[in-house]
Amino acid sequence: xxxxxxxxxxxxxxxxxxxxxxxxxxxxxxxxxxxxxxxxxxxxxxxxxxxxxxxxxxxxxxxxxxxxxxxxxxxxxxxxxxxxxxxxxxxxxxxxxxxxxxxxxxxxxxxxxxxxxxxxxxxxxxxxxxxxxxxxxxxxxxxxxxxxxxxxxxxxxxxxxxxxxxxxxxxxxxxxxxxxxxxxxxxxxxxxxxxxxxxxxxxxxxxxxxxxxxx
Amino acid sequence: xxxxxxxxxxxxxxxxxxxxxxxxxxxxxxxxxxxxxxxxxxxxxxxxxxxxxxxxxxxxxxxxxxxxxxxxxxxxxxxxxxxxxxxxxxxxxxxxxxxxxxxxxxxxxxxxxxxxxxxxxxxxxxxxxxxxxxxxxxxxxxxxxxxxxxxxxxxxxxxxxxxxxxxxxxxxxxxxxxxxxxxxxxxxxxxxxxxxxxxxxxxxxxxxxxxxxxx
Numbered sequence: 413x414x415x416x417x418x419x420x421x422x423x424x425x426x427x428x429x430x431x432x433x434x435x436x437x438x439x440x441x442x443x444x445x446x447x448x449x450x451x452x453x454x455x456x457x458x459x460x461x462x463x464x465x466x467x468x469x470x471x472x473x474x475x476x477x478x479x480x481x482x483x484x485x486x487x488x489x490x491x492x493x494x495x496x497x498x499x500x501x502x503x504x505x506x507x508x509x510x511x512x513x514x515x516x517x518x519x520x521x522x523x524x525x526x527x528x529x530x531x532x533x534x535x536x537x538x539x540x541x542x543x544x545x546x547x548x549x550x551x552x553x554x555x556x557x558x559x560x561x562x563x564x565x566x567x568x569x570x571x572x573x574x575x576x577x578x579x580x581x582x583x584x585x586x587x588x589x590x591x592x593x594x595x596x597x598x599x600x601x602x603x604x605x606x607x608x609x610x611x612x613x614x615x616x617x618x619x620x621x622x623x624x625x626x627x
Numbered sequence: 628x629x630x631x632x633x634x635x636x637x638x639x640x641x642x643x644x645x646x647x648x649x650x651x652x653x654x655x656x657x658x659x660x661x662x663x664x665x666x667x668x669x670x671x672x673x674x675x676x677x678x679x680x681x682x683x684x685x686x687x688x689x690x691x692x693x694x695x696x697x698x699x700x701x702x703x704x705x706x707x708x709x710x711x712x713x714x715x716x717x718x719x720x721x722x723x724x725x726x727x728x729x730x731x732x733x734x735x736x737x738x739x740x741x742x743x744x745x746x747x748x749x750x751x752x753x754x755x756x757x758x759x760x761x762x763x764x765x766x767x768x769x770x771x772x773x774x775x776x777x778x779x780x781x782x783x784x785x786x787x788x789x790x791x792x793x794x795x796x797x798x799x800x801x802x803x804x805x806x807x808x809x810x811x812x813x814x815x816x817x818x819x820x821x822x823x824x825x826x827x828x829x830x831x832x833x834x835x836x837x838x839x840x841x842x
Contacts, residue, residue, distance in 0.1 A: 585801055598751060
């Protein structure tokens with residue numbers, strides 16, 4: 413017979429595994445069926461759990477969806493979010509910006525993110541909360557990180573700007589817009605090749621620094 | 628009894644009216660039901676014509692959809708597409724760019740365009756031809772117009788650039804991305820107010836000219 417004190421971690425890790433299975437299954441069901449078309453029944457079946465188990469973990473479809481968006485953004489930005497916030501001039505600001513822009517663009521162009529982004533945009537008229545959740549957890553968080561960094565670089569006299577948030581929007585727009593919009597319209601989820609990445613990130617950094625570097 | 632020679636124009640204008648009615652009805656049906664959900668039956672009913680009449684005008688749903696995109700883009704860009712292509716320095720290039728950027732942003736932020744853009748993005752994985760049609764008739768045409776203009780301004784020594792198409796992408800990204808993405812995610816189709824328009828267009832032109840003006 414199992415010691416009740418020792419059983420708890422096992423039970424907890426089973427719960428964690430089930431939660432993970434539900435989230436993975438729900439991602440596929442949402443991306444295949446759309447938000448309206450995805451039923452909690454289908455999600456439970458795909459996850460190999462009962463419907464009450466799904467509801468034990470998530471109050472409703474909306475909460476489940478927001479958790480997926482949150483997790484995905486964590487995977488995409490966690491590795492370098494801190495690097496953006498702590499961006500400092502080590503003697504070659506342009507190089508550092510190019511490195512971070514490349515990480516950002518590669519992260520954003522991951523197939524699951526592209527598919528999820530299309531989904532929330534396609535559903536935004538009917539389910540604006542999905543799109544707001546995506547915007548808030550995704551693009552807005554990256555903008556906030558750049559804003560923090562640019563504000564500090566301006567205080568240090570390296571950048572010249574009066575609206576750090578607007579400068580952050582400009583930088584992100586310059587880096588991401590062309591490849592991201594093209595993927596949105598064509599449904600092509602293949603990541604851009606190295607020469608394309610370089611074309612977008614190098615030129616974005618050049619334009620940004622021409623406008624905002626303190627000379 | 629009607630003179631047969633005189634009857635033709637009447638018949639033609641009736642055909643034009645029917646075509647117009649089909650396009651208007653189809654726009655609403657597509658935007659409400661999605662591309663997959665919209666049936667030629669529903670479109671015929673909404674237009675008050677028979678299904679064979681719909682097929683007399685449009686070979687299939689795809690062709691009908693492309694015509695809608697084409698018409699919409701014509702409405703949005705026709706008024707100033709020529710102005711972009713013929714952009715010239717009348718002594719205040721920044722002012723001229725701000726005027727054109729404002730027209731472009733206002734055009735793009737029209738509710739029907741926002742709804743159609745969400746639709747094609749949402750369907751791009753399943754129906755990539757819709758998104759390609761939208762991209763080709765819409766953003767790519769505007770980029771082509773800016774490219775023509777920037778190439779000429781560079782030849783005249785006013786801009787300094789080695790890749791006019793990339794400069795055109797940068798300009799369009801700076802002007803449109805923030806308000807357009809926000810509308811995409813939130814489903815909010817209200818046009819931005821004058822102060823917001825001014826914030827985006829003024830700053831976009833400042834950044835663009837800082838990077839590309841020949842000083």
